[in-house]
Amino acid sequence: MRIVVTNCNTTQEMTEEIVRGARAAAGPGTTVAGLTPAWGPESAEGWLDSYLSAAAVIDLLRTYDGPPYDAVVMAGFGEHGREGVRELVDVPVVDITEAAAHLACLLGRRYGVVTTLERSCGQIEDSLELAGVGRNCAAVVGTGLSVLDLGDGDRERTEEAFLAAAEQAGRAGAEVLVLGCAGMTGLERVVGEKLGLPVVDGVAAAVKLAESLVALGLTTSRAGSYAKPVPKRRVWGRGTA
Amino acid sequence: MRIVVTNCNTTQEMTEEIVRGARAAAGPGTTVAGLTPAWGPESAEGWLDSYLSAAAVIDLLRTYDGPPYDAVVMAGFGEHGREGVRELVDVPVVDITEAAAHLACLLGRRYGVVTTLERSCGQIEDSLELAGVGRNCAAVVGTGLSVLDLGDGDRERTEEAFLAAAEQAGRAGAEVLVLGCAGMTGLERVVGEKLGLPVVDGVAAAVKLAESLVALGLTTSRAGSYAKPVPKRRVWGRGTA
Amino acid sequence: MRIVVTNCNTTQEMTEEIVRGARAAAGPGTTVAGLTPAWGPESAEGWLDSYLSAAAVIDLLRTYDGPPYDAVVMAGFGEHGREGVRELVDVPVVDITEAAAHLACLLGRRYGVVTTLERSCGQIEDSLELAGVGRNCAAVVGTGLSVLDLGDGDRERTEEAFLAAAEQAGRAGAEVLVLGCAGMTGLERVVGEKLGLPVVDGVAAAVKLAESLVALGLTTSRAGSYAKPVPKRRVWGRGTA
Amino acid sequence: MRIVVTNCNTTQEMTEEIVRGARAAAGPGTTVAGLTPAWGPESAEGWLDSYLSAAAVIDLLRTYDGPPYDAVVMAGFGEHGREGVRELVDVPVVDITEAAAHLACLLGRRYGVVTTLERSCGQIEDSLELAGVGRNCAAVVGTGLSVLDLGDGDRERTEEAFLAAAEQAGRAGAEVLVLGCAGMTGLERVVGEKLGLPVVDGVAAAVKLAESLVALGLTTSRAGSYAKPVPKRRVWGRGTA
Amino acid sequence: MRIVVTNCNTTQEMTEEIVRGARAAAGPGTTVAGLTPAWGPESAEGWLDSYLSAAAVIDLLRTYDGPPYDAVVMAGFGEHGREGVRELVDVPVVDITEAAAHLACLLGRRYGVVTTLERSCGQIEDSLELAGVGRNCAAVVGTGLSVLDLGDGDRERTEEAFLAAAEQAGRAGAEVLVLGCAGMTGLERVVGEKLGLPVVDGVAAAVKLAESLVALGLTTSRAGSYAKPVPKRRVWGRGTA
Amino acid sequence: MRIVVTNCNTTQEMTEEIVRGARAAAGPGTTVAGLTPAWGPESAEGWLDSYLSAAAVIDLLRTYDGPPYDAVVMAGFGEHGREGVRELVDVPVVDITEAAAHLACLLGRRYGVVTTLERSCGQIEDSLELAGVGRNCAAVVGTGLSVLDLGDGDRERTEEAFLAAAEQAGRAGAEVLVLGCAGMTGLERVVGEKLGLPVVDGVAAAVKLAESLVALGLTTSRAGSYAKPVPKRRVWGRGTA
Structure with a gap:
């Protein structure tokens, strides 16, 4: 099984550290790939950072074009975004x-x-x-x-x-x-x-919970809160620092 | 007093309608200016839209360079972002x-x-x-x-x-x-x-509450939760649809 | 607009002080009139005082025969009575x-x-x-x-x-x-x-909220809890100290 | 032991009916005396009545000059006043x-x-x-x-x-x-x-609980909330209908 | 009326002490009988003891063959079992x-x-x-x-x-x-x-509440949660230390 | 890793069914062993059954003398006992x-x-x-x-x-x-x-959570609530139906 772990900030070193932690926790058959947002804050501290991070992480997964994955682990303690990612992807999403x-x-x-x-x-x-x-x-x-x-x-x-x-x-x-x-x-x-x-x-815990959900064939409910996003016009940021 | 009302989506007509509502509620000495995010969803429905909107509205105020204002009204019912805007600006912030x-x-x-x-x-x-x-x-x-x-x-x-x-x-x-x-x-x-x-x-209610806070000289506490954002590197989106 | 501010106790000096605070908070078109209960405690501290005060303040408004008013501000921090006044009068009621x-x-x-x-x-x-x-x-x-x-x-x-x-x-x-x-x-x-x-x-806050409700044309709901009192025989105190 | 049962309204017939219920529940050594407020509503329905009733019942006990009693049962379902009576009297108070x-x-x-x-x-x-x-x-x-x-x-x-x-x-x-x-x-x-x-x-339940507290020698705590009322000037109503 | 008081542990001296307390609280017409479980912990401290105690106390009452009783007082502060006893017996059950x-x-x-x-x-x-x-x-x-x-x-x-x-x-x-x-x-x-x-x-309180319920002819509801146990095969312990 | 799954009742067929479910959920390196209590109810429905079951399951693990295990899964939906088992054993305990x-x-x-x-x-x-x-x-x-x-x-x-x-x-x-x-x-x-x-x-979920805790080297805290049971005299049932 393949789990993508999304860092909540743009600091590549932190993604690597998180991935090390995730791999240490992962079971034998699990591959872990770390993803760093293309934009957002270099570290997430406070609400402004957290909302910026949430949008950036959703965009990261929205535009992801790597190999298919079985679950998402969101690595940002206390950061926003998990419900939005649940709407977006069809695999289980676990926030640390x-x-x-x-x-x-x-x-x-x-x-x-x-x-x-x-x-x-x-x-x-x-x-x-x-x-x-x-x-x-x-x-x-x-x-x-x-x-x-x-x-x-x-x-x-x-x-x-x-x-x-x-x-x-x-x-x-x-x-x-x-x-x-x-x-x-x-x-x-x-x-x-x-x-x-x-x-x-939390990173280790999330990896094990993601593995558990995948193993049991469980994923996010589409009834009610986490329905798929309605197709519409959306612009993802202005691209300036 | 001058209140800026931020629409949570990119639909200009909706900003205008909201501004009409806000002006109808505003007191004699209050000027209302509507702001439409430069990016984000054309309407906010669900969490994905809401987090995208939150980042876009924060960016809108962060890059605002019009005349000074005394309060912010955030016009997105149930949408995220208010705590982030409270960190960002020095004037009172009221979510509808x-x-x-x-x-x-x-x-x-x-x-x-x-x-x-x-x-x-x-x-x-x-x-x-x-x-x-x-x-x-x-x-x-x-x-x-x-x-x-x-x-x-x-x-x-x-x-x-x-x-x-x-x-x-x-x-x-x-x-x-x-x-x-x-x-x-x-x-x-x-x-x-x-x-x-x-x-x-909610729009009318928020205008009156914003006027009230301004009249009383009250604004967001900087103790604890809503401290000013720490200066750091932040990138605001990729600028593509 | 005219707001009556009811003191919760019989101390006239306190009514005057409260009225000063209320006037300082009131908007340009707002007149504030202070009302002191004809009976009740000289200061409200504890439940016994609070219930006595609640009845006296309700009686004060029940027997009021001055010029019409647009809202009531009840100035007694933590004191009882607001729901009773909501039943009684047709204008908005705000407790400090x-x-x-x-x-x-x-x-x-x-x-x-x-x-x-x-x-x-x-x-x-x-x-x-x-x-x-x-x-x-x-x-x-x-x-x-x-x-x-x-x-x-x-x-x-x-x-x-x-x-x-x-x-x-x-x-x-x-x-x-x-x-x-x-x-x-x-x-x-x-x-x-x-x-x-x-x-x-609280006094300033209540004045602004009362002004807000009046400006928006909002008043207490008559559905459910705060229905008008049913006509019946009621005696308002024994009139002795 | 002697329990006084206070009716929350001025209707004497209702006091009698309540006393009948209280006596049916009382143990062999318990005497029940009913008290009807000298003022207040003829029946308590809604908050206005309830606050009027609370003050009247407190006044009733404050001015009581009959034989000593061991507990108070307050017979008004959902009516206010119990905390005020607890401040006033030294015996246990039970609200139905x-x-x-x-x-x-x-x-x-x-x-x-x-x-x-x-x-x-x-x-x-x-x-x-x-x-x-x-x-x-x-x-x-x-x-x-x-x-x-x-x-x-x-x-x-x-x-x-x-x-x-x-x-x-x-x-x-x-x-x-x-x-x-x-x-x-x-x-x-x-x-x-x-x-x-x-x-x-509730009347029967309150009689049994009052008897229980008296039998165990328990009464209201004076620490914190239910301290004795501070001596001060209080006027108990205007005495007009 | 006859109340049985069940000790939650097997220590006979403690049963006696509890019975002394219960008798001191009981009204003139009340007889108190103490029951000590035939098995269980010698004192109940922690969850393991508490669950063992719960089963033993239920078994104690299930196999009781003394004179009929009118209420059960369960004397184990914070211990489990009260809902099970409520299912079992037809009289009121009060936990201390x-x-x-x-x-x-x-x-x-x-x-x-x-x-x-x-x-x-x-x-x-x-x-x-x-x-x-x-x-x-x-x-x-x-x-x-x-x-x-x-x-x-x-x-x-x-x-x-x-x-x-x-x-x-x-x-x-x-x-x-x-x-x-x-x-x-x-x-x-x-x-x-x-x-x-x-x-x-708690022992005194429970005796008074049990007396109160009996005097009022009230007992556990059979609707919903505390229905009688369904007849089935049950084995009550292995009988070894 | 070896997980023992305890049935909450004495029905061997149900243990087998539960074990089948647990095995279907277990990862490649996990062995599942089912345990049936030697005493207790043949099915657990209601509080009396649940407390009997709790004691019986605790006794089952207390007297277990099979090969060592790494975690316990307690298979009784809504049944009592988990905190007692947490006190007893040194490995993680997960209730379904x-x-x-x-x-x-x-x-x-x-x-x-x-x-x-x-x-x-x-x-x-x-x-x-x-x-x-x-x-x-x-x-x-x-x-x-x-x-x-x-x-x-x-x-x-x-x-x-x-x-x-x-x-x-x-x-x-x-x-x-x-x-x-x-x-x-x-x-x-x-x-x-x-x-x-x-x-x-729940059975599948508990197996995955137990595996997760074991893999992460986590087990029950001994601080506060789930301290080891104090050594004392305990008798585990009378052994009669």
């Missing part, structure tokens, strides 16, 4: 935000999310709520690190910030943690051991 | 979806929304929920008419469809109705009289 | 509690209320919940000051107490603040500047 | 609305309320919600009969209307029914048998 | 968890529960939620003491732990406290005095 | 109720459950709610068929009943369906085609 939460619910009575900047917390809460998995979320906590900070190699600072935020989530009742940024992939084992808690990475 | 609901809450214990296609109902419910005004919404009901159907001049068919949907909303407990599409503006008096119920038009 | 919350929702993702005594917090929470705007309320926090303390001129103490409570609301997630007492009107600019947050005054 | 719901929750997974006019349904829903027992309420259904209709002796019409409304509640999931008006007391056995469902009368 | 909450709701706007180990808190929250009385629960707080610790006679340590946990519940808004373990019965007066708050013991 | 809902949430905005008898609907709603996936459940609908009816070979009747119930769920907003009984496994393709909707079978 909801994916992490679905698995986390199976591992403890309440879970918490540790993310980058405080400004992203509200967006993540909304995303979980609409995905139908907000009830057992005890807290979404920011580390104060930006998405690009995560990539600068200062692993120690990232770990420390994560552990401090994780402690706060724990006091709020979290028994399981979720990595609240695609760029945190890889951190789950280290911090999981230090914390003695299961830590779920 | 939430605006209609805010006023409706003051007029009855429960309100209902009558919209175009069934596929839009879920999106509207989500929009109201996140705006914090979902609790007293008794029902969101579709008429089966598309956005473009509304503009084709068959007013009788529109009215009939609206009245049938309104009756359904009433059975669910709605005591006030909301016009669930910017293209329905103007319908409120006719159907209000036939139904004996207050009918709220 | 809900009004402040409606505008606050447009300015940030979560808002907080700073009020007088702790004992009032629960009543305010209930009032917001039933008005349909409780979802995005992050916290209602008391300052420990009574309604009458607010009027004693010690502005510094009031400001300090407000800022301390505001900080607590901020920690709970509030991005916008609401003045939780009609007697706090005027405080919004000072504390807004110190906090760097929008601060909404 | 919440009382019926508390017992109903013990008898089935979901309960329904059958009441008088449709206009009262919303008020009852609010009352149950704030009392903390709204979650398991499947429906509140009106019979179309006014409070005074109930007393006119046409038992057959009342029964028929009740059974039709009960059927509707059953379709919504109710497994237990609540009589949603103090004036329905006595109906529970007849309709219970016809329906094969438990039917809870 | 819900019973305490029902009475607590009548005594303050929010209540809190103080229980044994932290691990039990979630189970209690779930139990209150499903019973329909979770809304007004401000907090469930653990003392760190196990069920068996409570019985070891170190009353001082228990009191101290309880008071510390109670303070935490108070900060979360609790105005009334609930003893969150059948083994705490007797503690309510001492800590109630020290705290100046009403403290509800 | 929650599993089906988790996957269904990925396929449409709202899902519905079609189950056996009406009496099971409430139990399933509770199970989904506590698992944290109740929000997007539009309806749980009964077919009127018992668990044992499903096995009697009258496939046509089952299909018809399922389709009628599915239509009802659709009217309530369900865009995806869940088979609400382990005994319905196999029905998903036939009815999915007739309905044009995705239909999720």
Whole structure:
């Protein structure tokens, strides 16, 4: 089976890192291909970035002309767009935000999310709520690190910030943690051991859920919300920076 | 005071109709200017259209170089984007979806929304929920008419469809109705009289709320969720159809 | 247009202060008249006062024989009575509690209320919940000051107490603040500047919402909850202290 | 033990009927005394009546000078005032609305309320919600009969209307029914048998809960919400019809 | 009337202590008989114990062959099984968890529960939620003491732990406290005095609610959820430790 | 990897059917072993059966002495016990109720459950709610068929009943369906085609989720709710029918 993983931003290095995480999680028969949007923000932080990203990712898949794929994994924690992609493609679509939460619910009575900047917390809460998995979320906590900070190699600072935020989530009742940024992939084992808690990475979770849906022959319902887009005139951006 | 009203789609006629509605609602000292996105869908129906529209409307305001304005009214019922625009501009931003609901809450214990296609109902419910005004919404009901159907001049068919949907909303407990599409503006008096119920038009409601915020010197908080976008590299679309 | 503003208590000075706030918010064509109940509590703090106040305010409007008015603003933060007044009069009725919350929702993702005594917090929470705007309320926090303390001129103490409570609301997630007492009107600019947050005054908010509804020709629905009171024998109090 | 039962309206016959129901439910050592407000509405239907009734009932207990009592039962289904009475008196206070719901929750997974006019349904829903027992309420259904209709002796019409409304509640999931008006007391056995469902009368339920609290030495908490009213100037009505 | 009180564990001493508490609460005409399960856990702490206990208590009542009884009180705070017992027996069934909450709701706007180990808190929250009385629960707080610790006679340590946990519940808004373990019965007066708050013991509360239902001739509805168990082959355990 | 699937009842044929379904869903490297409780009900319908089943399934795993396994799938739709099993075993535990809902949430905005008898609907709603996936459940609908009816070979009747119930769920907003009984496994393709909707079978869903958790090295958190059971004396049933 072939899964395409869409990065939510235009930073190629991040796509590669996400793909590494996705491949590590993928089963033997699964091929993972990473896609980077041709336009959009270099990192998605806040609503403006998120809506720009959503349109760019939809456009990315709309204009995709590579080999056929069996599922889409959308790698942008808390970012918008999943319902639009569900309308567009005929294969299952799994967003890493909801994916992490679905698995986390199976591992403890309440879970918490540790993310980058405080400004992203509200967006993540909304995303979980609409995905139908907000009830057992005890807290979404920011580390104060930006998405690009995560990539600068200062692993120690990232770990420390994560552990401090994780402690706060724990006091709020979290028994399981979720990595609240695609760029945190890889951190789950280290911090999981230090914390003695299961830590779920959304990219890995989404790959397994996508594989599961494909294996079971399940895909998005066309009844009601996610009907195919009506043919009409649409212009996809102005193409200027 | 000067209010810019952004249409959520690229159809110039619809912008004009919305502006007519907005001007009818505006107070004596208020100037209304309509803006049509340079790109996006010709009408917004469903999530794919909505995310495309959100990015296009943000881009529209980002690249706006007309006279200064005091507030933004976003005219796309149930469409995405309001939080992104709040990050972008320094003046108050009012979305017609939430605006209609805010006023409706003051007029009855429960309100209902009558919209175009069934596929839009879920999106509207989500929009109201996140705006914090979902609790007293008794029902969101579709008429089966598309956005473009509304503009084709068959007013009788529109009215009939609206009245049938309104009756359904009433059975669910709605005591006030909301016009669930910017293209329905103007319908409120006719159907209000036939139904004996207050009918709220979101465009008019948003104009009054925008005027209110401006008059009181209030604008979006920069604490937490709606901080200014961080400067970074962003590309706004590919510019092809 | 003419708006009557009803004080919830019998203290004439407070009515005057409220009217000053209302006039400052009113548009050019709006006349504001303050009404003080002939009976009731000298200040409303707690449920007993609130129910007494509700009956007295309804009686005040029932027996009103001044010039006609276009809307009612009810100035008692968290106090009861608004649904009863909606049944009674044919013009729009806006309560300052809900009004402040409606505008606050447009300015940030979560808002907080700073009020007088702790004992009032629960009543305010209930009032917001039933008005349909409780979802995005992050916290209602008391300052420990009574309604009458607010009027004693010690502005510094009031400001300090407000800022301390505001900080607590901020920690709970509030991005916008609401003045939780009609007697706090005027405080919004000072504390807004110190906090760097929008601060909404309910009296001003209610005046703008009342003006909005009148301008749009909207008034309370008679379908369902707020039907006119059935004619019957009613006795309005015993007239003794 | 001595329980005072306060009627919410000024109709003496209704007080007597309520007292009959209360006495039928009271245990061997319990004395029941009925109190009729000196002012207020002759029947409480809708919010205006309800707030007038709340003030009048509080005044009734405030000026009561009979023998001491051990608990208060407030007999007005869905009517306001209970929190104010809790502030005022030192003994337990039980409102028949919440009382019926508390017992109903013990008898089935979901309960329904059958009441008088449709206009009262919303008020009852609010009352149950704030009392903390709204979650398991499947429906509140009106019979179309006014409070005074109930007393006119046409038992057959009342029964028929009740059974039709009960059927509707059953379709919504109710497994237990609540009589949603103090004036329905006595109906529970007849309709219970016809329906094969438990039917809870609020007056009887409140008497048993009041007896329970007294027997256990429990009374209203003074911490937080229900602190004693602060001494201040209060005027209780104008004394004119 | 005769009430059987079922202990949720096999510890006879605890049954006796519970029966003492129940008898202290029972009215003059009420006989209380304690029943200890023939199998199950020696104390119930956590879900595994709770499900084992639920089956054992159901079996206890299924095989009971003593004198007839009028109601069942299930004494296991937060433990499972009440719905199964409701299916089985024809008399009213009251669980001490819900019973305490029902009475607590009548005594303050929010209540809190103080229980044994932290691990039990979630189970209690779930139990209150499903019973329909979770809304007004401000907090469930653990003392760190196990069920068996409570019985070891170190009353001082228990009191101290309880008071510390109670303070935490108070900060979360609790105005009334609930003893969150059948083994705490007797503690309510001492800590109630020290705290100046009403403290509800679930065993006593359940006895009064059971007496109330019996006195009113009310019992579990057979419509819907709690229909009689269908006759079929069932085997009740393997009988080995 | 080796998954044990526990039937919730003692009917060996049903275990075999479930195992067939589980094997059809399992990936190439997965071995599935079915376990039938040594005691319990022959089919689980209603709360009494469910609690008996919960204890029996926990006992089954407690006394299991076969080859080691990597995950547990609990096959009893809406049945109790999952949290107890999570305390007991060190490997991931997935209940088919929650599993089906988790996957269904990925396929449409709202899902519905079609189950056996009406009496099971409430139990399933509770199970989904506590698992944290109740929000997007539009309806749980009964077919009127018992668990044992499903096995009697009258496939046509089952299909018809399922389709009628599915239509009802659709009217309530369900865009995806869940088979609400382990005994319905196999029905998903036939009815999915007739309905044009995705239909999720809980057994298959749980197998894929269990495989996912094992592959990612994730298992139940020991922090808070699902700590290991404390060693103590426990007796597992009386061993008589």
